[in-house]
Amino acid sequence: MNHSLLQRRQWLKAGVALAVAGLTSKRALAAVPQSSVLPTGIRELAFYNQHTGESLKTGYWADGEYVPEALADINRILRDHRTNDVLPMQLPLLDLLYTLQGVLAVPRPFQIISGYRSPKTNAFLAANSGGVAKRSLHMQGMAVDIHVEGVPLDQLRRAAISLQTGGVGYYPASNFVHLDIGRVRNW
DSSP states (O other): OOHHHHHHHHHHHHHHHHHHTTOOSHHHHHHSOHHHHSSSOEEEEEEEETTTOOEEEEEEEETTEEOHHHHHHHHHHTSOTTTOOOOOOOHHHHHHHHHHHHHHTOOOOEEEEEOOOOHHHHHHHHHHSTTOOTTOGGGGTOEEEEEETTSOHHHHHHHHHHHOSSEEEEEGGGTEEEEESSSSEEO
16 A cells, blocks of 8 residues: 555544544644644653652554553553552543643653542542542543642643643642543533
8 A cells, every 4th residue: 555545544544533532623623632643653651650659651652553561551650559450541541641741841750649549449538538539530540630840730730721621620739630531621
């Protein structure tokens, strides 16, 4: 198959994926990172888990495909640090983080406060602290609590809200911003 035909097919697949996802408005299309539509390139993410001391920098997407080994590494660093349970994080959440790092234009790792939470951990936190949802999206691999060294928390919050991609919670007293890929809202 020649190169231009292959490119046209990849662009067509991207267009169909956007249409299926219901992303037809200009605002929604603007929120899609350019690299997610282009057929080539690498998307990298870097993390530092504050509870385990683990660091990770990995290319989780390359040339139009997610990289299974990198996804496994990401799932491991974002695991429930209390129980060591691992759940696959939802790919749109990783793409949200990738887009957010581009908006921030700061080459620093995401400092992880909470990624996946097992139902046991979530029930414990909900019973012993305020602000923890009983049906948290953390339990579905759809949420993460973060901050970025060198980025004011309010700037991180504003950047996340500007993406209009899901929920954004602002917790300045605890020094983190909650991101999820649920419905668009902020608190």
